[in-house]
Amino acid sequence: MTQTPSLKTLQTKIGGMDCGNCAKTVAAGLQKLPGLTEVNVVFATESLRLNYDPQQVTEKAIFDRIQTLGYTIEQPSAAVSSKEDCCSGEHHHEHHHQHSTVQKAQKTNPTNWEFWLRNRRGQSVILAGIGLILGLLTQHLALTIWISRAFYGIGIIVAGFPIARAGLMELRLRRADMNLLMTISVIGAVALGDWFEAALVVFLFSLGTTLQTFTFSRTRHAIASLMDITPPTATVKRDNNDEVTVRVEEIQIGEILTIRPGQRVALDGIVVSGNSAIDQSPITGESIPEDKETGDRVFAGTLNQTGFLEVKVTHTANDTTVAKIVHLVESAQSSRAPTQQWVDKFAEIYTPIVIVSAIALTLIPPLIFGQPFSVWCYRALVMLVIACPCALVISTPVSIVSAIGAATSQGVLFKGGNGLENAGKIKSLAFDKTGTLTEGKPVVQKVYDLGELSASTVLLIAASLEQKSEHPLAKAIITKAKEAGIELETPENFTAYPGKGIAANFANNLYLVGNRRLFADQNIELSQSAVSLLDDIEKLGQTPVLVGSSRGLLGVIALADGLRLEAAEALHLLKQMGLNNLVMLTGDRTFVAQQIAQQLNLSEYKAELLPENKLQQIQELRKFGAVGMVGDGINDAPALAAADISFAVGGIDIALETADVVLVGSDLRKLAYAVDLSRRTVAVIQQNVIFSLVTKALFLLLGTFGFVGLAIAVVADTGTSLIVTANGMRLFRSKLN
Numbered sequence: 001m002t003q004t005p006s007l008k009t010l011q012t013k014i015g016g017m018d019c020g021n022c023a024k025t026v027a028a029g030l031q032k033l034p035g036l037t038e039v040n041v042v043f044a045t046e047s048l049r050l051n052y053d054p055q056q057v058t059e060k061a062i063f064d065r066i067q068t069l070g071y072t073i074e075q076p077s078a079a080v081s082s083k084e085d086c087c088s089g090e091h092h093h094e095h096h097h098q099h100s101t102v103q104k105a106q107k108t109n110p111t112n113w114e115f116w117l118r119n120r121r122g123q124s125v126i127l128a129g130i131g132l133i134l135g136l137l138t139q140h141l142a143l144t145i146w147i148s149r150a151f152y153g154i155g156i157i158v159a160g161f162p163i164a165r166a167g168l169m170e171l172r173l174r175r176a177d178m179n180l181l182m183t184i185s186v187i188g189a190v191a192l193g194d195w196f197e198a199a200l201v202v203f204l205f206s207l208g209t210t211l212q213t214f215t216f217s218r219t220r221h222a223i224a225s226l227m228d229i230t231p232p233t234a235t236v237k238r239d240n241n242d243e244v245t246v247r248v249e250e251i252q253i254g255e256i257l258t259i260r261p262g263q264r265v266a267l268d269g270i271v272v273s274g275n276s277a278i279d280q281s282p283i284t285g286e287s288i289p290e291d292k293e294t295g296d297r298v299f300a301g302t303l304n305q306t307g308f309l310e311v312k313v314t315h316t317a318n319d320t321t322v323a324k325i326v327h328l329v330e331s332a333q334s335s336r337a338p339t340q341q342w343v344d345k346f347a348e349i350y351t352p353i354v355i356v357s358a359i360a361l362t363l364i365p366p367l368i369f370g371q372p373f374s375v376w377c378y379r380a381l382v383m384l385v386i387a388c389p390c391a392l393v394i395s396t397p398v399s400i401v402s403a404i405g406a407a408t409s410q411g412v413l414f415k416g417g418n419g420l421e422n423a424g425k426i427k428s429l430a431f432d433k434t435g436t437l438t439e440g441k442p443v444v445q446k447v448y449d450l451g452e453l454s455a456s457t458v459l460l461i462a463a464s465l466e467q468k469s470e471h472p473l474a475k476a477i478i479t480k481a482k483e484a485g486i487e488l489e490t491p492e493n494f495t496a497y498p499g500k501g502i503a504a505n506f507a508n509n510l511y512l513v514g515n516r517r518l519f520a521d522q523n524i525e526l527s528q529s530a531v532s533l534l535d536d537i538e539k540l541g542q543t544p545v546l547v548g549s550s551r552g553l554l555g556v557i558a559l560a561d562g563l564r565l566e567a568a569e570a571l572h573l574l575k576q577m578g579l580n581n582l583v584m585l586t587g588d589r590t591f592v593a594q595q596i597a598q599q600l601n602l603s604e605y606k607a608e609l610l611p612e613n614k615l616q617q618i619q620e621l622r623k624f625g626a627v628g629m630v631g632d633g634i635n636d637a638p639a640l641a642a643a644d645i646s647f648a649v650g651g652i653d654i655a656l657e658t659a660d661v662v663l664v665g666s667d668l669r670k671l672a673y674a675v676d677l678s679r680r681t682v683a684v685i686q687q688n689v690i691f692s693l694v695t696k697a698l699f700l701l702l703g704t705f706g707f708v709g710l711a712i713a714v715v716a717d718t719g720t721s722l723i724v725t726a727n728g729m730r731l732f733r734s735k736l737n
Helices: 020-030 059-068 091-099 111-116 120-140 145-172 176-190 194-231 321-334 338-369 373-387 392-407 415-427 432-437 455-465 472-483 516-521 527-538 565-578 589-600 609-626 639-644 652-658 670-704 710-733
Strands: 008-015 035-044 045-051 235-239 240-245 256-259 269-273 276-279 290-292 307-314 410-416 429-430 436-447 491-496 501-506 509-514 543-549 554-561 581-586 604-606 628-632 645-648 662-663
Touching: 008 059, 008 276, 020 035, 020 045, 020 059, 020 145, 020 410, 020 589, 045 059, 045 194, 111 609, 120 145, 120 194, 145 176, 176 338, 176 373, 194 710, 240 307, 338 373, 373 670, 392 415, 392 670, 392 710, 410 670, 415 645, 415 670, 429 432, 429 455, 429 609, 432 436, 432 554, 432 581, 432 589, 432 628, 436 472, 455 472, 455 501, 455 509, 455 543, 455 554, 472 543, 501 645, 509 516, 509 639, 516 543, 527 543, 527 554, 554 589, 565 589, 565 670, 581 589, 581 609, 589 604, 609 628, 609 639, 628 639, 662 670, 670 710
Parallel strands: 429 581, 429 628, 581 604, 628 645, 645 662
Antiparallel strands: 008 045, 035 045, 235 240, 235 256, 256 307, 269 307, 276 290, 410 662, 436 554, 491 501, 501 509, 509 543, 543 554
8 A cells, every 4th residue: 555645844935926916826826736735825924835745746846836926935944844743633733833934033124215225126116217207208308209118118118027927927827817907008008109108007006016015014024023022042051050142942941041130031931030020011012011030920022121030941932922923923914804805706706807898898899889999999908907906905904914913012912814803893792700800819808807916917927827838828818918018927836737727836826827627626616706707708709718826716818819900991991892791701609700790890790600501601692793702711612612703811822822812911901902903904994995996986987988098097096005005004003002
């Protein structure tokens, strides 16, 4: 039995693509080669990814085909990976895909002049402009007609060659696009002797496409510059704890980084020594630095401001949060929004219809009605120029890319154009409780004294005894004491009672801190009023920690999962936007859910739900329209998958893999920003599509009946493209309020 050869994956950057149709041309041309599968060409990121059978086609043959199609290979992948090697499991394959996709930006963001002088399209536009001006000048001076035509010809050839090549390539692939329409128009204008208009057509069309390329280039570099915030080298402790500086690619998980004030964190990790304030704005979008101490997580690319830190590496260079964010943005740009899919299908049908209509307009009036052939041929050329669907095709992707770029800079990561469009359509939004609306860790709610000691003394005793404990309740009590400015004492004769509590000598007295079982085991009787207090605390969904001595109970510390500080404000912002159907779904007890709902002014909540129950609730909410689900991306997987759009907060490693939208930094207020940005993006797309269609229809009528000429037609086409591009780019300035 013959073994099927393993497929290899090729990834590269393609240069020379001016619009979405160019990406289609490359994909269609490559698909004609044998042995290729999953060909994915993305104009927004200038990227190509495909799988190929090395026994049927070589990598060189693929590159040759791309160059034959008229495009260049800007950044070939250094390694081609075997699917057989990386696909031992679905998760592993995705992990490999993530690593191979993310590459550090090799170019800096170009200035305007650098782009026009170094870019091939920019150079051709400049030369075509010079030829056009010199042709006009010699024509105005009434010199020999051939001199002006020579200058016009230079402009036509220089700027028109890439257009004609792309158009002819489309024809070879049995496709028709705007390049073919423009090529026919220019050839027709020259044949009719309208050299000036032919030169003007190619100049303005090239100018328009080059400006679009420049616009996308700026956006690409703005996003790719995320990778530049991570330093190329880092200081690592090796061999007898000596500090050595090495490239980040050489650092392995588990090694210890040393990070001094003013240095950027090179890799994701956990602080093992030191404390400092870290500026996390490149990752989370938060402008206020966050204090970090032992046990806290730090991200690559963030800036250490005040102290010295030692950080244990948890992710390699290709697997950092920054790398995942860049990969996520690339994936988002390659994912087509519903509107973009509709526009693409429309353009595929529309373009052949336009060509057939132009032929009919050229032939029917002269042959049937005896009209002058030159007049109707000219009008057909005008119609071809006006009918170019350039503005329509560019209207959606420029808006999507701009919005994704803006959202990324604010710490809101959309996984695709689909999510970006759908976020603004939701009618109901469901929230998980633990880790989403709450911190997911206990917080001291109240300290009760029973009259013998003050509340602060009760807290002092508990925190002093709990200093050596790693239990979450103990950490919460110690945090509360530090916030209150209480100076802790060192207990003596410490004794731990697993599952019950602790005991130690403190100020010449034996104190106990723990639960009811600890006091029962020590034969310390609780009064009826103390038992009633404990019952009341538990009914509020809080956990009581008892503080006492051999004489009896001295006080109680009530703890509960604390609300996120921004949770109430986030829900208020959503309600202000008209999103009033907000529901909390939790597996916690009913009285706990009730307390949280009251604190957040949530009118609807469902408690004691298993994962399948949450799924049912999502399906019930769908009766009111599109449903969104907000969770931590781990325990809420069924509900997140069932929702029309899912938002993940916290647990970024898991969230990056599962949700439609990730809120980096877990700030719930970004939900309102995501919904608002979605609504504005959809509005801009609709504006662009309607403006493009109305403008086309108007000028088609005017051109068909001879009211506008070829020059006006190309100005209208280019102008429309630039207007929709500028309108879409407005979204790039969207900020989080």
